[in-house]
């Protein structure tokens with residue numbers, strides 16, 4: 001598939017990596033959680049998603065990693081209208097998106113090393129082609145000495161970093177991070193932020209959901225602020 | 239820790255090893271396979287028994303000969319036997335001695351003195367296997383010789399016995415069908431329960447970009463293996479049980495009620511395959527439904 005943002009006619013011709021047009025979303029028959037969201041994310045951009053607890057941050061990310069569907073509106077990912085993507089093709093879209101889940105979703109029966117390697121194995125890559133990269137990445141997130149550890153034996157901050165390692169291991173084009181600093185002290189929070197900024201410099205589009213106003217203020221990055229399911233600020237500093 | 243050697247690392251299985259619940263799953267599947275196999279062996283034996291009953295009566299006829307005034311009973315019987323032996327489709331015709339005939343009717347008459355009663359004589363006819371003569375042909379031949387005789391080709395008995403055999407056959411098949419269906423349902427339910435216990439794994443694989451067929455395939459293989467092994471235990475136990483019954487019944491098996499043969503025991507062979515196939519199908523469908531629920 002063409003990834004050239006300048007190609008015309010191809011689905012990826014849209015320069016935006018993410019484009020929402022009047023997107024709403026709800027769970028089942030409940031009232032809408034997200035209402036009329038309209039925004040775009042340029043390739044290589046970095047945005048925070050803020051809002052009170054229950055404002056809909058996780059729900060917004062769920063739309064993006066294709067775990068939920070809009071109840072209304074148009075959502076484009078990599079220039080493709082997601083509603084037209086066949087079910088068989090969705091896995092390939094998901095592989096281009098790394099996610100740090102709010103509750104980690106680590107596999108308890110696999111070591112830290114195996115958890116990190118999971119996305120690469122799902123892509124069908126051979127262990128020899130990635131074993132050193134995985135080790136390097138785990139060292140980079142400070143888990144050099146915990147590679148063999150099972151998730152149950154890891155501390156909260158370690159799990160968080162493991163979840164981050166898994167999210168970025170296959171160099172996704174979009175990185176969605178849901179409260180990735182929620183379980184760590186401010187110092188570790190800052191380190192994680194730096195890690196994401198570094199990935200962002202390498203070209204990854206980052207969406208970082210957080211409560212941490214302090215972190216947002218320090219970073220100086222643009223914010224998507226959710227209030228009662230609506231966006232109240234885009235690209236503006238809080 | 240330095241004891242982790244990256245060069246020696248091998249990917250862990252995608253699915254967790256046996257869950258604590260899998261033990262009871264295996265036990266239940268094995269038990270139902272055992273019952274289904276045992277029923278199947280019993281059905282096969284019943285079928286054979288039914289065939290034996292009918293084949294023993296088949297190919298025979300009995301002729302009751304009433305002597306006419308100018309003839310002794312023995313003479314009439316001998317003449318009848320001679321006549322019948324000449325009919326095409328009769329292998330052998332033999333007049334029963336007076337004592338035998340009397341013994342046959344003794345139960346009805348008690349210890350009465352039969353010597354002055356005109357006891358009818360019997361002729362036992364063995365029909366040929368290939369083209370047995372029917373009752374009408376026998377009757378016609380006897381009439382042609384001026385013999386007063388009644389032909390009994392056991393058709394009334396045969397009908398009764400065939401009916402009984404048929405009922406036994408159907409009952410056996412129905413019981414087998416019920417147990418096999420129950421076994422399949424249990425395998426399916428157990429597989430679903432096993433999958434539900436691994437829901438998080440399904441979710442993570444799905445969200446990480448694994449294709450639906452890939453995830454379903456993992457579960458299909460895992461549960462097919464588990465059910466096939468359980469089925470093997472159940473079928474093996476049923477075969478051992480069958481062998482014990484066979485040995486207990488001596489060379490004849492439990493003839494004529496349950497004549498098990500060694501060959502019958504082979505009927506349990508498809509059970510592990512069937513259990514595996516049912517589990518595979520159930521796992522595939524359940525996994526697919528589960529994945530579809532995720533998004």
Ligand SMILES: Nc1ncnc2c1ncn2[C@@H]1O[C@H](COP(=O)(O)OP(=O)(O)OP(=O)(O)O)[C@@H](O)[C@H]1O
Nearest residue numbers: 027030033051052053054055056057058059060102
């Ligand atoms: N699976 C679900 N089914 C039904 N309602 C849900 C579900 N998940 C979330 N909600 C509801 O949707 C609303 C938004 O939830 P969401 O998790 O998106 O908020 P959030 O901004 O991520 O909150 P937090 O900061 O606590 O993580 C909440 O009212 C929540 O109760």
Ligand SMILES: [Mg+2]
Nearest residue numbers: 057058102178
């Ligand atoms: Mg949330």
